[in-house]
Amino acid sequence: MFTLRTGFYLDETPVRPGYFAPETPRNDSSNFTAGLTVNISKSLQIDASFLYSHFKEVDASYDYYFEDGTAVPFKGTYKTNAFVPGLGLTYKL
Numbered sequence: 050m051f052t053l054r055t056g057f058y059l060d061e062t063p064v065r066p067g068y069f070a071p072e073t074p075r076n077d078s079s080n081f082t083a084g085l086t087v088n089i090s091k092s093l094q095i096d097a098s099f100l101y102s103h104f105k106e107v108d109a110s111y112d113y114y115f116e117d118g119t120a121v122p123f124k125g126t127y128k129t130n131a132f133v134p135g136l137g138l139t140y141k142l
Contacts, residue, residue, distance in 0.1 A: 054084035060102075069109035071127060076107040092142065098135035104128065 060078045069075070084098040110124030 056082040067112040100133040
């Protein structure tokens with residue numbers, strides 16, 4: 050009646066030094082997943098899932114922004130965590 054799932058994965062950044070943009074943080078992360086399926090009947094099931102992503106703190110910059118032909122890099126210290134819940138309903142004919 051129940052199916053339980055768990056997982057873990059590491060995700061390494063594809064961003065080269067000098068190209069880090071804060072609107073799409075892509076520093077290295079550790080990710081934990083969990084899921085639960087409840088089979089209500091042969092044709093109906095409910096699925097719940099959860100993802101927690103912990104991104105490594107990084108001091109990074111974007112060095113290719115220009116104003117009036119002059120490079121104006123911006124940099125900072127970035128630390129991100131993400132919590133992603135999910136809920137699904139499946140009906141099989």
